[in-house]
Each structure stands twice: as structure tokens, then as C-alpha cells.
Amino acid sequence: MCGIAGIFTASKEQVIDSQTLVNMAAIMHHRGPDSYGYCNPADMGIGMSHARLSIIDLDENRGRQPFWLHGGQTMCVHNGEFYDYQRLRTDLLARGKPFTSKSDSEVLPALYECFGMDETLAKLRGEFAFALYDEHEDCLYLVRDRFGIKPLYWTQTEDSLVFGSEVKVILAHPDVQAELDSEGLFHQLIQVMVPGTTAFKGIQQVEPGHMLKVTRSKGKLQIETSKYWDVEFPAIGEREAHPDEYYIEGVRRELLDAVQLRLNADVPVGCYLSGGIDSCAILGLASGYAQYPLKAFTISFDNVDYDEAEIATEMAESVEADQEILKLNAELLYNNFARTIWHTERTIYNTLAVAKLMMSQQVRHVNYKVVLTGEGSDELFAGYPAFRKDMFLHGMEGLDADQAKEWRKSLETSNELFKGAMLPKDEYTSEYLDKVIGFTPSCLQPWLGCSEHARKLIHPAHRENIQNYEPGAAIAKKLDPSLLANRHPLDKAQYVWIKTMLEGQILTWGGDRVDMANSMEARPPFLDHKLAEFAVTIPPQMRIKGSKEKYVLREAMKGVLPQTLYEREKFAFMAPPAHTDIAKWKKLKSLLEEYANREKVEAAGLLDADYLESLIAKQESDDTPVSDKVQIDAILNHALGVMLLHHYFVARDVPKYAYDQAQSLGWVV
Structure with a gap:
């Protein structure tokens, strides 16, 4: 890299x-x-x-x-x-x-x-x-x-x-x-x-x-x-019929091949390890192939609702990996927020990006340059709760009453912590996306649902420029209609996520930019195109079977994963939002006061200072519902990010450390 x-x-x-x-x-x-x-x-x-x-x-x-x-x-x-x-x-x-x-x-x-x-x-x-x-x-x-x-x-x-x-x-x-x-x-x-x-x-x-x-x-x-290449799910009726074992064995074969290729380096290779089956599967396969204890790197949050370190440790112990756990609190997350924006060059909705940057720093601190990661699994095998929702709403024709009741219950109880961020707080429909896709994918609804907040938060001069702008229409124009026509609804939902959120979020501020901030290379075996070309042939009902997401991957990795991980429901990996902790809220608010105070906001001409202050007041109110606070937390992070983008790139207040290392290496700046 x-x-x-x-x-x-x-x-x-x-x-x-x-x-x-x-x-x-x-x-x-x-x-x-x-x-x-x-x-x-x-x-x-x-x-x-x-x-x-x-x-x-x-x-x-x-x-x-x-x-x-x-x-x-x-x-x-x-x-x-x-x-x-x-x-x-x-x-x-x-x-x-x-x-x-x-x-x-x-x-x-x-x-x-x-x-x-x-x-x-x-x-x-x-x-x-x-x-x-x-x-x-x-x-x-x-x-x-x-x-x-x-x-x-x-x-x-x-x-x-x-x-x-x-x-x-x-x-x-x-x-x-x-x-x-x-x-x-x-x-x-x-x-x-x-x-x-x-x-x-x-x-x-x-x-x-x-x-x-x-x-x-x-x-x-x-x-x-x-x-020259795209993700091509087969049209309805064009998938060849095979027994379940064909797909299970195919995933196992292709994923192992992808992992083996990515262990090739002239420096030591480690693994990122959370409590999800994706990174655990990668560590398990890599450990079996390497036949020596691998280094595993785990993020731990100071909030039990979001922390997966205990489950990750169970996996590390099962393969005798040498585990490094980085414990993160408000001090570390928010003290490095501004530095993270310098590297991401776009805003972030959650301090997970900061956590990933701190993790890559720890990797380099122990003299590693390369890690394998689990990114891409949810995209290929339908792991996100939004996919399950779209499968139920648009792709489960023929369900009997008992099955429908089970699905509805699982949708109501799963991942409650993430409504307003990774799951929509309220339904949002874009007529333009509906026209191209047939529905508005649930994965886009939380963010498109912030549009009214965004229009009020944007400076009046910019608001005038986007008076007739529809974000759903702009996204729809970038999608290839030939790869959406006559596809199963789950295929459509996964395709849209891959073309938008995977590239624009997970592989950007959740991947390359925060990894390479510390000169560290991340290799995601799940995004091997040979594996992807096999994965798209897997029937939707084997990706989500009943209410169990990533069924085919679970079965393929059954002997690799401990039983608790094999049975565990998908839990979205996200850092605790600021509203969950008074220490985090104080740190976020202090950053807003430093970079997004009224004087700086008005001078930059990007945001509406009055509306920003109203959002901060609403976030501090005990009367604001939790789902609203999740959404507002994301919007405030974005507002802070906008002001940092202006600070670093428009006002050209480049951080000193960005030049110091280059000069110390003898590079002329």
C-alpha cells in the first residue's frame, strides 16, 4: 500500500x-x-x-x-x-x-x-x-x-x-x-x-x-x-439450482483461497478481531493456514452495550492468537476526532472512524504493517439488519402467518440501539429510487431521512442552491438500471449498499483512510472478486434463512467458529454515541465550541448557526426521545466535520504534524 x-x-x-x-x-x-x-x-x-x-x-x-x-x-x-x-x-x-x-x-x-x-x-x-x-x-x-x-x-x-x-x-x-x-x-x-x-x-x-x-x-x-467490472446478481429465474452444500462448500473454498493469498507479505500479517463472525472467520482460517499464533487486534469500548471484546477474546483463545485489546474512552475518541477528519477528508457520523484510526496506530506501535479484516462479508452475505427488513417487506412472498409473525418480531427487537443511524427512525421514500429499484432501500433511509435537518442546518446561501435538489435522484442516476431490473429485492438492496455505503463509508472512513493514516495496510478477503462472483449466485433464502442473516457463511464456517459465535445474531459494530455518556457529550460539545462556535460558523458561511444551536439544545434536553438523539448525534458529528473540513482544507490551517514527519524524513515540502 x-x-x-x-x-x-x-x-x-x-x-x-x-x-x-x-x-x-x-x-x-x-x-x-x-x-x-x-x-x-x-x-x-x-x-x-x-x-x-x-x-x-x-x-x-x-x-x-x-x-x-x-x-x-x-x-x-x-x-x-x-x-x-x-x-x-x-x-x-x-x-x-x-x-x-x-x-x-x-x-x-x-x-x-x-x-x-x-x-x-x-x-x-x-x-x-x-x-x-x-x-x-x-x-x-x-x-x-x-x-x-x-x-x-x-x-x-x-x-x-x-x-x-x-x-x-x-x-x-x-x-x-x-x-x-x-x-x-x-x-x-x-x-x-x-x-x-x-x-x-x-x-x-x-x-x-x-x-x-x-x-x-x-x-x-x-x-x-x-x-470494466460490476457486481452482477443473476436475474430472477436465471440462478442455477444446487443443493445447499454446493453453496456452503463454495463459500468455504473461495474464502479460504482469498485468505491464503492475502497472507503473502514480506512483513508479519495480523488480523483485526471484533465479536462478529466475519473477522472471527478470517482469523480462524488464517490461523489454520499459517500454523503459528497470529496477532489479533481488538477494539474495546467503555460501554457494555457496544463492546464486543469479551466475545472476540473467546475467538482469540480458541485459535491461540496473541490478542491486543485497545480500550477506548471519551478522552481518546474525541481528542482524536479532528485528526481523523484530516485523514478522512469527509465527515463521519460516529466515532467508530476515530476508533479505527486509534487501532491502526496501535498496530504500528507493535511493529505490524498489515492486517486482514472482515469488511465485505455483510455486503456479500446480507448481514445488515436493513437487508433483513427489505427481505421481509419486499422479498418474502408466500410466508404463512406464523412465519410472518416471527419475522416481524425479529425486526422489532433487533438492533434497537441503531435506530436513527444504521436503521431508519422513520420510513423515508424517494420516488426516484422507487422508480429505478422498486422501493427505497432501508439502508439509505436513515440518511436520506436526515434531509430536512440538513436543509435547515445548511447556510441559507447554500440552501438556495439546493432548493430543488433531491439526493435520492442524484444517487439513482448513478445506479446501473440493467443490474437492478428483474432482480430479487434482497439482491437490489445489497447492490445499492455496495455502490453507496460500502465505498463511501466503510472502505473510506472505516477503512483505507484511517488505516493509512498510520501507514498500515488492511486486506479484506471477503472483497476478493472471485469470492464475490460466486456469492452473487447464492439464492437469497440461503443468505437470509428464516430470521438468520448470513446463513450460508455461518454454515461454511461452522467448524471454524466457537458455538456462541456461530449462533450469535448480527450486531452492528459502532462506537457509543455521545448522548450515551456525559463524558463523551462534554467532549463533543467542547469540540463544537472550539471549531463550530457561532463566530466560526458565520465566518465560514457553510452552516446555519441558529439551527446548529437548536440541535445542541435539543440533544441536551431530557424530553428528546432516544431515537431522535441517535439521529441528532450523527448530525452534530457531521456538522463538526464540515467545520473541520473548512478549517483544514479551505482555510488551509494544516496540522503541523502533517509536515513534521515528511520533513524529518528529508522530504522537501
Whole structure:
């Protein structure tokens, strides 16, 4: 895992400043503190830089990027991991392609030169974002992995395209200025993002499974976007009929293969471990394959309603893992809130993002760089309570009265703590989503349901700009209707979550950004595309069987998990909200007073100070229902996040530590 950056100009004669490329690498030193490099040949109009975190081939000189190899045809920078690269490398050597390192990254230019981009992408397996320039075609490719595990941002200036692994990298270019636009601001306050967008005007993301091809024509840049992969659930009636054991054995086989591939590294590999079956399954499989005690890292909260450490410990003991438990309280969570926003570059609804950042810091403290994680399991095997709700409401035709009663009861009693956040407090319907999907997925309802709060909280000038804006319509336009038509309702709900909340939340502020804040690589085996392509063939009734979610995964892991974990109902992993603890509320309120006081709010022109103060007063009132407090807690976190985005990126009050480490490494900033 690393950080990449670059500039592609409309004219080959335009000079690309070396210092700018160095600055772009330096501002993301946290992504790759082991070394950096840049390349900007004269009269080519292309420059790239790279910050390296060495995991495969630790030799500093051999693995240095950008790669400018093979007679000068291609230049490339890569962030992420290509698994099974040894097999690819062996095949390429047989075809006469030379290599200068043992790095997995170097297979990329060799594959491209042998097979072209389309076939190269079909051969790549892993999590990655890369830029590749082809001198012969004079074009630049920007490519992001299938699920969006690794980030890749881009924008256009008057005469160039600028790209990087983080927004702050792009803002290091002197011609790019930070501005929160009205729609981006609105989506920060309701949590759910429109795929491909950011909070910042003109700065976009390469969408998961997509590729940008940028060419020069008559002094201008032409940008062509194409999709090379997507999650494709079979249409109704097209699933092949197989016995249950076929699916159970298939999940076991594909997941074990994904885990084994991700244990390959030239540094020690550990595992994140919560009390859920996802991370427990990964630890169990990895422990069996490694045949030596693995390091397991667990977050513990100071609220028993949200803490899973005891269950995680049971799993760690069952495989004799060496468990590290990080105990988090109000002091640690809220003292690191602002630092977390610097890294996420978007708002967060819950301090789980802070907890994950603190956990990655602990991983590095004990000299680990790589962990396996459980992200992606709920997406593939329907683990979230919102999926169960949509299954019951839209996909359970033919239930008899007793079955319907059992389902309704389970929906009413499950995950009560999360209503207003991960579950809707009230029903919300978007006519635009209904038109494309057939219903408004329950996973989006909690956030779209915050729209009225957001409209009142946004500054009047921005409110005027979004007067006729409908967030559901913007999201609906980004969904592929051909992959929703004639699909089972559970398939639709999972597809929508994968295209929105997985990439925009779980893999962003719950994944890459808080992991790489501490130069730590997270590898999610569940998001192996080979496993995903098998998982979509599993019938809905085997993903949710009766009222039991992730049934097929439970059965596949039955011998790996302790009995209590095998039988345990899904519990959404979330940090305790501030309203649950007076100490946490005092810390959140002090942050609001520091960064979102009336003077700063009015000066920034992003939020309505009166409405923000009314929300704070409502949160402090004993008359406010708990479900309202859950929702308001999320909105206040978003409001604080908006002001921190302004503080760091618009007002350019960059934290000192962001520069100190880069300078200590000898990088010029």
C-alpha cells in the first residue's frame, strides 16, 4: 500500500514542476513513509510521484516508483496489492519481459505491454488504484479496483488533469483551490454520498470498477470513462439450482483461497478481531493456514452495550492468537476526532472512524504493517439488519402467518440501539429510487431521512442552491438500471449498499483512510472478486434463512467458529454515541465550541448557526426521545466535520504534524 500522485498536461511542451510532484508525495507521507520518488521527463507533459510503504520486496531502491521501464513505453504508479502476482510474473518472464525488482507492482507495466489494458484488468486480483501512461498512444489511464478499496481522486485545472490518492494531494497543486460546493456540503450532512463525488467542488473520484482514459487532442484533454467490472446478481429465474452444500462448500473454498493469498507479505500479517463472525472467520482460517499464533487486534469500548471484546477474546483463545485489546474512552475518541477528519477528508457520523484510526496506530506501535479484516462479508452475505427488513417487506412472498409473525418480531427487537443511524427512525421514500429499484432501500433511509435537518442546518446561501435538489435522484442516476431490473429485492438492496455505503463509508472512513493514516495496510478477503462472483449466485433464502442473516457463511464456517459465535445474531459494530455518556457529550460539545462556535460558523458561511444551536439544545434536553438523539448525534458529528473540513482544507490551517514527519524524513515540502 502506498500513495500515488500525478499531473497530465494538455501540451507535451508544458513543464511540470518537480517541487510540486514532491509536495504531492510529501503531504501523504503517512501513506508511504519508507521512501518516495518522482518522474517528469522533459517534453512529455506527464509527471508522477509516489510515497512507498514497503510490504512486498523491502529493498528501498528496487521497489521505488514511478516505474519508467521497458524501453520507456510506459510510466506507472501503483497503490495497493496484486495477489497471485508470482504466477503472473513467471508467465511474463517466459514471454521475455525483464524485471528489476521483486515487487508485485512491476507486473503492471509488463502485463499492459503484453496484453493491453482490458486483458490486464481481467488478470489483476486484489485491491488497487494505479495510473499508467502509454507514450506510444500518448494517453493516461486512471484505474480503481472493483470495490473501491483503494482511493483515487482527480480534478482538472485550466490546462492539466491532476490526480492523487487523497484530496489533500490534489490540493497540493498550486492551481487547485478547495471549495465545498452546495451539493457536496449537503451530502456531508446526510452521510450518504453520490458515487464518484466528494465534498469539494470539481474534485471527483474514479468510481469502483471504472477506468478513465485521458488523451490529448488539439491542446485539450479528452476524458473517456468506462466500467470494466460490476457486481452482477443473476436475474430472477436465471440462478442455477444446487443443493445447499454446493453453496456452503463454495463459500468455504473461495474464502479460504482469498485468505491464503492475502497472507503473502514480506512483513508479519495480523488480523483485526471484533465479536462478529466475519473477522472471527478470517482469523480462524488464517490461523489454520499459517500454523503459528497470529496477532489479533481488538477494539474495546467503555460501554457494555457496544463492546464486543469479551466475545472476540473467546475467538482469540480458541485459535491461540496473541490478542491486543485497545480500550477506548471519551478522552481518546474525541481528542482524536479532528485528526481523523484530516485523514478522512469527509465527515463521519460516529466515532467508530476515530476508533479505527486509534487501532491502526496501535498496530504500528507493535511493529505490524498489515492486517486482514472482515469488511465485505455483510455486503456479500446480507448481514445488515436493513437487508433483513427489505427481505421481509419486499422479498418474502408466500410466508404463512406464523412465519410472518416471527419475522416481524425479529425486526422489532433487533438492533434497537441503531435506530436513527444504521436503521431508519422513520420510513423515508424517494420516488426516484422507487422508480429505478422498486422501493427505497432501508439502508439509505436513515440518511436520506436526515434531509430536512440538513436543509435547515445548511447556510441559507447554500440552501438556495439546493432548493430543488433531491439526493435520492442524484444517487439513482448513478445506479446501473440493467443490474437492478428483474432482480430479487434482497439482491437490489445489497447492490445499492455496495455502490453507496460500502465505498463511501466503510472502505473510506472505516477503512483505507484511517488505516493509512498510520501507514498500515488492511486486506479484506471477503472483497476478493472471485469470492464475490460466486456469492452473487447464492439464492437469497440461503443468505437470509428464516430470521438468520448470513446463513450460508455461518454454515461454511461452522467448524471454524466457537458455538456462541456461530449462533450469535448480527450486531452492528459502532462506537457509543455521545448522548450515551456525559463524558463523551462534554467532549463533543467542547469540540463544537472550539471549531463550530457561532463566530466560526458565520465566518465560514457553510452552516446555519441558529439551527446548529437548536440541535445542541435539543440533544441536551431530557424530553428528546432516544431515537431522535441517535439521529441528532450523527448530525452534530457531521456538522463538526464540515467545520473541520473548512478549517483544514479551505482555510488551509494544516496540522503541523502533517509536515513534521515528511520533513524529518528529508522530504522537501
